[in-house]
Amino acid sequence: MTLTSYVPRRGKMKRKVLADPDVFTIMKLPKLIFFVATVVLIAGCQSSKSPPDGDLPKTSDPFSEAKKVLDAQVEAWNRGDIPGFMEGYWKSPKLVFTSGGRVRRGFQAALDGYLKGYTKETMGHLVFSDLDATPLCADALVVLGHWRIEEVKKPSGGVFTLVMRRFPEGWRVIHDHTSVHDE
Secondary structure (H helix, E strand, O other), X not given: OOEEEEEEEOOEEEEEEEEXXXXXXXXXXXXXXXXXXXXXXXXXXXXXXXXXXXXXOOOOOHHXXXXXXXXXXXXXHHOOOHXXXXXXEOOOXXXXXXXXXXXXXXXXXXXXXXXXXXXXXXXXXXXXXXXXXXXXEOOEEEEEEEEEEEOOOOOEEEEEEEEEEEEOOEEEEEEEEEEEEOO
């Protein structure tokens, strides 16, 4: 079966062949989708909105640099310093933070959520573990890990997936999806 369309031409309907079944079949669709997704991902990593490479700090191991940011977040949390903890996040209205079935958009909304949900007394001791990073391109990583808050009345923990991006000021979390598991 040939895919066709009818195009009006000088008062007559003219048949136009859109695709031949030998050229475009459903069997080729998954390859096409994979190809398009790959092109989009590569284009995203080459985006003109990314800072020029000359403006980015040079690192031989992107994950070790990103991990320093996560370590600084843990240290700030354990001092009871939520604004210091938030230094690891992208200060942008485009930051995405998802937890507890809610999506918060923007740095300020994420900060407000932490300030509302925690006091210095309820913050406890934060531990990140089992960190695993997957590079997306030269200036982006996906980090998977476990988190746990100890030394509080009701300990909690869960998993997180972070998308981190390298900016001139260093690595920042641009997307955080955190889940809580039941104790």
